[in-house]
Amino acid sequence: MSDPAERIARRLKLPHLRLALALANTGQISAAARALNMAQPAASRMLAEMERLLGAPVCVRGPKGVELSETGLALAERARRILTELSEAGRDVVEISAGKAGTAYIGAVTAPAINLVVPALQRLKSAHPTIEAHVEVGTSDMLVPRLLEGQLDFVIGRVPVHMDIADFDIRPVQPEVVSLLVRAGHPLARERRLPLSSLIDYEWVMQPPGTPLRRAMEYSFASHGLALPRISLISTSFLVLLSMIWRSDAIAPVAVEAARLLVAEGGMSQAVTALDLDERIEIPPYALIARADRHLSPTARLFYETICALIETGRGFVASSTVAP
Template identity: 45%
Template sequence: MFRPGLKISHLRLILAVEEHRQVSAAAHALNMSQPAASRMLGEIEAIFRTPLCERVARGVELTAYGKALARRARSIFLELREAAREINELKTGSGGSVSLGSVTGPALNLAVPAIRQVSTAYPGIEISVQIENSNVLTRELLAGRHDFVLGRIPEDANPEHFAMTEIGEEHIALIVRDGHPLLDRAPVSVDDLPGYDWVFQPRGTLLRRAVEDRFLAAGVPLPVTVINTSSIVLTIAIVRNTSAIAAVARDVATLIAGHGADSGDIRVLPIDFPLRIKPYSLITAQGRALTPSARLLYDLIFKQATA
């Protein structure tokens, strides 16, 4: 039974506090004042007669009771979203919709072929794809904006929120412009790399950490000048026009080195050391069932990965 007095707005606030870990930031995200958010938190705690959050050094954290409520709130909103989606599909007679998030490598070698098969067999289906790093994608998954994700669970995320099936490994390649000085010395070692500018994914992403770990393991200083971006388009533009080095998924490097707008502008830099990221997985939100259209795409990607 729904707790008397408990409102949808209460559940939204609990989820916002869990995400932002500050009442002020949660209030801003919900377009309300901080005093109003604080009063609402008091209302929720009065309804349950127990503290739902506590002050910590950098803001607030949910108590065990608050986390339990947040988990249930997330399920409620996801079910409401799926109900609206199903009703809309029934009303319009469409073939359904799927939202997929993927890191770049698996998007090229698994998602694209699967999407082609689904679109050919079911022309009415609508498929949305977001290409990003795993940190962003898993947050979007939990927020209900993706049906499933091709990527990895970040180390700072709670694994209890996810269900995953490991399906493949991803290797890293380094790309440079045609005519880069290091191409004359290939294959290069880690010692040859720190003197150049680098284009990296944002700090904390798994691809970047794999490269940094290789530097540290070799006792080599980390690059001093770093440009941070998750955009592969901007990465390519910087590499083409400077002597910067960029680390990208090997499938991406192969594609852009062989099929760039100006063929031959980008080269894969031969290296004498391995670079790989931990295996990637098909990831869903724990306890959330896939819609028939999402299940169809999920199964095709899994079949291709395990063939």
């Protein structure tokens, strides 16, 4: 390490890093001070101290707040990683010293949340009765940025197209299958081997454009030379989807795992059923996604390995090291 770099490393303190990150997150000195429970004059003095130490401006002040300079952006990114690692080190120490499992923070799209995270928790509970899973269910473009920010241990989803795959450790799972849910009394509910063309006159409930399930359906219709049917409701909410098909003749595509939860023998609902299609529609693989530079806590590692075991005994992992967004 060069002398100037070593001098900066010796003099930078954790409060400096926390302030740099707070400025990146808020864009205002006053808001950053509030986030750190500091008075604004104290935050301004610390910012000036940082800039003297670095020999460069950390941010550029404007009429609407501050923008981080190139130096400030580099410092904030390093600060994010360092503070995340310190937080995770604290979790590790607490879990190990307490002699018990703690909490794993997991993000998942709907299907693996149902058929992987819940079974993994059930499997771990017998040996680790105090273990907990904090599970966020959402779209991949919501979850993966939270993984990068250190708010989630790992995600079961897909890397968004605008993100660099090199930032992640990715283990793709075999593709999901689409199931089409309707109310039990739907005109097509008792039909068998339905062609896709027989569904275009009904209204549909779809996920937003660009989501993997929506793209799978768009591709299937297009590959048969069919226009996309009329979409009456766009939502990522499973409850909203169920409410719509329960009250109408709408059709809703979902991952087959979500459909089985409701319509399989002994399922949770007799009010909905799945259509019998004459073809198989697949969604590109989701994956187990962790940060490439991140050490999982003991509890997160337990969950990760248990979910891997469940995948291997089910569909299995894809041999390729990449995953479709």
